[in-house]
Amino acid sequence: MSSKSDTRPPLPPFTRETAIQKVRLAEDGWNSRDPAKVALAYSLDTRWRNRAEFPNGRDEARMFLERKWAKELEYRLIKELWAFTDNRIAVRYAYEWHDDSGNWYRSYGNENWEFSEDGLMLNRFASINDLPINESERKFRWPLGRRPDDHPGLSELGL
DSSP states (O other), rough: OOOOGOOOSOSSSHHHHHHHEHHHHHHHHHHHHHHHHHHHHHHEEEEEETTOOBBBBBBHHHHHHHHHHHHHHEEEEEEEEEEEEETTTEEEEEEEEEEEEEEEEEEEEEEEEEOOOOEEEEEEEEEEEEEEOOGGGGOOSSSSSOTTTTTOOOOHOOO
C-alpha cells in the first residue's frame, strides 16, 4: 500500500465526475511538457504501449516523455472521456505539434488506462495516428501550457 503522499486523487472506483476530473488532470499534466512531473502520475511498475514503444516502469516512461517532447515541439493536447468503469478509463484525444523542420501535425489517439487503488496509472495503452496539417489549419492556439477552461474541447471542435 502506498503512503498518502503517493496517492493521485481522484481515486477509483470512478464516477462520471471523477473520471472527467482524472482526464483533465492528465491533460493538464501532459500540457506542462514536464517529464519528471508527468511521470509521477504513473506507478513505479507502470506498463505502456505507445506506437512501437513499450516503456516499462516510471523511469522508462519519463525517458520516453523526454524524447517525445524534444521531438514534438509546441505540443498542445486535448483529451476527452470516452468511457469508464471501476478502475479503468478510456479517452480519445488530439494534439498538435511541429517537428524541427516546421512541419505541423495533428495526432489523433485513443488510450485505455488502468489505475491502482492509490490513483496511480498501472497501464497505459495508446493507439495514435498522425495527420500532416498546414500551420493555418491549427485549432489549438492557446499559449503553451494548460488549455484555458473556455477553450473548446474535441467534440465542440468537431474532432
